[in-house]
Amino acid sequence: MADGRSLVAALALGADGMNMGTRFIATREAPVHENVKRAIVAASELDTRLVMRPLRNTERVLKNAAVDRLLDKERALGANLKFEDILEQVAGVYPKVMQEGAVDAGAWSCGMVAGLIHDIPSVQALIDRIMGEAHAIIGQRLAGSLAA
Numbered sequence: 635m636a637d638g639r640s641l642v643a644a645l646a647l648g649a650d651g652m653n654m655g656t657r658f659i660a661t662r663e664a665p666v667h668e669n670v671k672r673a674i675v676a677a678s679e680l681d682t683r684l685v686m687r688p689l690r691n692t693e694r695v696l697k698n699a700a701v702d703r704l705l706d707k708e709r710a711l712g713a714n715l716k717f718e719d720i721l722e723q724v725a726g727v728y729p730k731v732m733q734e735g736a737v738d739a740g741a742w743s744c745g746m747v748a749g750l751i752h753d754i755p756s757v758q759a760l761i762d763r764i765m766g767e768a769h770a771i772i773g774q775r776l777a778g779s780l781a782a
């Protein structure tokens with residue numbers, strides 16, 4: 635979820651709102667390193683991977699060299715994989731990534747929605763834009779579409 639289309643789609647499905655995670659990370663106010671925001675903006679919807687599925691701890695993360703190593707281990711060890719095998723790629727990674735900006739330090743969460751994120755606005759500007767887009771879709775595109 636990232637924009638007015640996401641919001642209108644969620645409302646059409648009967649939801650009262652939408653859950654927006656990754657989009658908020660790439661905002662001016664988000665208390666994370668600029669490198670993280672830039673990595674999200676640079677990523678396409680093809681740049682995430684699912685890790686730790688064999689451990690029943692699935693996480694969608696941004697692809698990087700550490701994630702490639704992690705997935706190699708998953709493939710090599712199969713059902714024998716243990717947390718201990720991937721500690722280097724997942725343990726203690728968040729402070730390094732989010733505070734120090736070492737975005738290749740390990741696996742960190744990122745939605746496929748990164749493909750829809752192209753800027754780093756203020757939260758106010760982002761919400762204003764989403765609401766403007768949603769109002770336009772509802773008031774113009776959808777208005778009267780059921781009349782015929």
Ligand SMILES: Cc1cc2nc3c(=O)[nH]c(=O)nc-3n(C[C@H](O)[C@H](O)[C@H](O)COP(=O)(O)O)c2cc1C
Pocket residue numbers: 635653654655656657659743744745746747
């Ligand atoms: C930095 C970050 C950390 C996250 N940590 C968790 C987590 O610990 N557990 C979890 O279930 N989901 C986690 N998520 C995934 C969120 O549940 C997910 O972002 C949310 O469903 C919204 O999806 P979106 O990011 O595509 O908007 C995390 C997401 C981000 C961006």
